[in-house]
Amino acid sequence: MSKKRVVHYINQFFAGIGGEEKADIKPEVREGVVGPGMAINTALKEEAEIVATVICGDSYFNENVEVAQKEILDMIKQYKPDLFIAGPAFNAGRYGVACGTITKAVQDELGIPVVTGMYIENPGADMFKKSVYIVETGNSAATMRAAVPAMVNLALKLLKGEEVGSPEEDKYISRGIRKNYFAEERGSKRAVDMLIKKLKGEDFVTEYPMPDFDRVEPNPAVKDLSKAKIALVTSGGIVPKGNPDRVESSSASKYGKYDIANFQELTEADHETAHGGYDPVYANEDPDRVLPVDVLRDLEKEGAIGELHRYFYTTVGNGTSVASSKAFASEFAKELIADGVEAVILTST
Amino acid sequence: MVKEVERAGIPVVHICTVVPISLTVGANRIVPAIAIPYPLGNPALDKKDEKTLRRKIVEKSLQALTTEVEGQTVFED
Numbered sequence: 001m002s003k004k005r006v007v008h009y010i011n012q013f014f015a016g017i018g019g020e021e022k023a024d025i026k027p028e029v030r031e032g033v034v035g036p037g038m039a040i041n042t043a044l045k046e047e048a049e050i051v052a053t054v055i056c057g058d059s060y061f062n063e064n065v066e067v068a069q070k071e072i073l074d075m076i077k078q079y080k081p082d083l084f085i086a087g088p089a090f091n092a093g094r095y096g097v098a099c100g101t102i103t104k105a106v107q108d109e110l111g112i113p114v115v116t117g118m119y120i121e122n123p124g125a126d127m128f129k130k131s132v133y134i135v136e137t138g139n140s141a142a143t144m145r146a147a148v149p150a151m152v153n154l155a156l157k158l159l160k161g162e163e164v165g166s167p168e169e170d171k172y173i174s175r176g177i178r179k180n181y182f183a184e185e186r187g188s189k190r191a192v193d194m195l196i197k198k199l200k201g202e203d204f205v206t207e208y209p210m211p212d213f214d215r216v217e218p219n220p221a222v223k224d225l226s227k228a229k230i231a232l233v234t235s236g237g238i239v240p241k242g243n244p245d246r247v248e249s250s251s252a253s254k255y256g257k258y259d260i261a262n263f264q265e266l267t268e269a270d271h272e273t274a275h276g277g278y279d280p281v282y283a284n285e286d287p288d289r290v291l292p293v294d295v296l297r298d299l300e301k302e303g304a305i306g307e308l309h310r311y312f313y314t315t316v317g318n319g320t321s322v323a324s325s326k327a328f329a330s331e332f333a334k335e336l337i338a339d340g341v342e343a344v345i346l347t348s349t
Numbered sequence: 350m351v352k353e354v355e356r357a358g359i360p361v362v363h364i365c366t367v368v369p370i371s372l373t374v375g376a377n378r379i380v381p382a383i384a385i386p387y388p389l390g391n392p393a394l395d396k397k398d399e400k401t402l403r404r405k406i407v408e409k410s411l412q413a414l415t416t417e418v419e420g421q422t423v424f425e426d
Contacts, residue, residue, distance in 0.1 A: 023385070059385045062367045094385070097370060123370045216352045218377035219360040221417045230414075233361075235350060236388070282387040286399075289390030294400065295407045305411065315350075329353030336359060343414045344354050345407070348365040349385050 004048035004159055007076045008037045009086035009102055011095045014141075015055040020279040023094075025057035027068060029075040036144060040085060043152035048159060052079045058094035059278070061101075068098075069105050076106060083159045084110070088117030088147045089124060091139040091319045093277075096124025103132045113158035117151045120173060121322050129173045133158070136173050139319065228342040231309035233332075235317030235325075236283065236290040236349040237275030238266070247316055249276025255315035255328040257335075260308075265294035277318030278349050290347055309341050317348060351376040362410040364388060372421055378413040379423045380406060 012022045014035040033041050034053040041050050054075050061068045076084065084106045086099035096118045103114040117135040118125050125134055133154055137147040150171040157164055167174040183190065190207070197204040222228050239247055245256045263270070266287035273283040273290065288294045296308045313332045317325070336344065352375045354361040363376035366388055371379045382388030389403045413424045 020386075063384055093370065094367065097367065123373050126373045127369060214352070215375055216355045216377070218418045218420070218422075219355060219358060222360055222414045225411055225415055233350065233354065278386045280386070282390065282392050285392070286390060288403065289387040289392075289399075292389045292403050292407050295389075295404045298404070299407065299411075317350075325350050326353055329350035330357065333354050333357030333359065336354070337357060341359060344359050344361040345410050345414075346351050346354065346361055346363050347382070347388055348363065348371070349388055 003046065004082040005080060006040075006044065006048050006050045006083045006085060006155075007079050007081040008033070008040060008050045008053045009072070009076075009084070009099065010035055010037070010053060010055055011061075011089075011092070011098065012055060012057045013092075013095075015053070017055065020059075020277065021281070023057045023059035023279060024063075025055075026060055027054060027056040027071045027075060029054050029078075036088070036148070039144065039148045040152060043148055044156070047156055048083060050085075051081070052076075056098065058092070058098060061098040062094045065101060069101060072102055073105055073109060077110065081110070082112060083155055084112060084114045085151065085155055086114070086116040088135070088137045088144070088151060089119075089122060090117075090137055090141055090143070090147075091119040091122050093123050093319075096122035097127065098124075100124040100128030100132065100134070104128055107132055113155065115151050115155040115158065117147050118173075125173055130175050133164070133175070134173045135171055136167075222343045225305050225343075226303055227306040229307045229309050229340055230296065230305050230343050230345060231336055231339075231341040232260075232291055232293070232296070232312040233329075233344055233346040234291050234312070234314050234348070235320075236278075236314075236347055237273040237316040237318075238271055238283065238287050238291045238312075238314050239274045241270050241272050243272070243274045247274045247314070249274055249316060250318040250320070252316040252318070252320045253324065255313055255332065257311050257313050257332065259310055260293055260312055261310040263293055264297050266291060275316045275318055275349060277316070283349070290349060292345075292347070296345075306342075309336070309339065311339075360414055362413045364406060364410055368423055372423075375421075377418055377421050378410075378416075379421065380410045380413055381423065381425065382406065 089095040099116040271287040
């Protein structure tokens with residue numbers, strides 16, 4: 001029996017083309033394996049092999065989703081694959097969104113099994129977990145060795161039409177699909193057992209986890225901008241030149257609070273970005289491109305806004321955990337309120 | 350961070366390039382930006398035109414802050 005055909009999708013980084021300075025490259029296709037495809041190919045053994053690898057820059061994909069998706073689909077079609085694998089993307093946000101988008105498109109348009117892999121906090125996971133199988137990986141490429149066998153195991157099951165187990169068994173992110181099965185004990189007994197455990201303070205596993213919709217209702221609009229004090233916040237990593245507090249370029253453990261009372265604009269002489277997840281050239285050249293201090297000063301002078309708050313808050317949103325970001329913001333939001341800030345403009349790269 | 354600022358009771362507008370991520374995260378007032386490495390700029394323009402472009406996005410975000418919304422709203426052009 002001939003080997004089944006697999007097409008693999010990776011970004012510019014894993015293809016060894018380059019880092020953020022190459023994140024805007026357009027899609028290209030190469031015959032055979034590239035980068036992590038080698039480990040995947042080995043794990044696929046005699047069952048299947050990667051016949052082609054599609055590579056696309058993360059920024060190009062996310063800034064041109066529709067065009068990029070079409071270009072990539074056309075490339076994939078040429079190779080008549082039986083299976084499509086993307087990533088793993090770990091905690092790389094744009095890469096995760098690309099992997100999710102393209103696996104869903106392939107599944108919908110070509111009707112073949114697809115698998116990708118990412119960290120649970122990758123925004124691509126929340127966006128696509130209901131549509132495609134996303135194997136749960138660690139948050140960095142250091143966990144590649146655990147990610148590959150799990151992805152290949154699930155991919156081969158799908159390829160062979162074998163039954164897929166529960167998310168725990170097959171290590172994918174729950175798709176919210178309910179499946180009937182015969183339990184050994186009837187529901188009333190299981191419910192009472194669970195209740196007794198709960199009363200005793202013991203651990204128990206619910207049979208019906210409530211979905212976690214962490215939504216916040218929008219606050220009422222600002223009534224009169226010309227009297228409002230507005231603060232700037234960014235996840236784009238803008239810091240005073242030299243990064244005095246050493247905010248990390250990825251997985252930031254802190255945020256910075258900096259005084260801009262004496263700045264009419266930000267320039268390369270006084271500010272820069274600490275962010276390691278995008279090409280810093282443009283932000284370093286003119287930090288207003290990420291934190292628009294110049295325009296807000298103009299609007300302040302013209303009386304369009306009451307006042308630009310003298311401090312801005314900043315961190316690096318690059319693989320930074322949701323828990324850290326939450327903690328940063330709930331802390332500085334209290335200060336913003338104490339300082340009488342009435343509205344916030346938050347910029348992200 | 351957007352959500353925590355909102356939770357604290359301060360209206361907040363999120364200017365970002367990848368709108369689907371902002372929607373997933375749960376921002377309520379969203380203004381699309383230009384590009385990931387320069388959300389509020391465009392190095393291909395001269396300084397004056399670039400600032401005009403930036404001002405347009407900031408004005409759009411101020412408009413978002415003064416608009417009552419029910420649930421997530423993307424303020425397109």
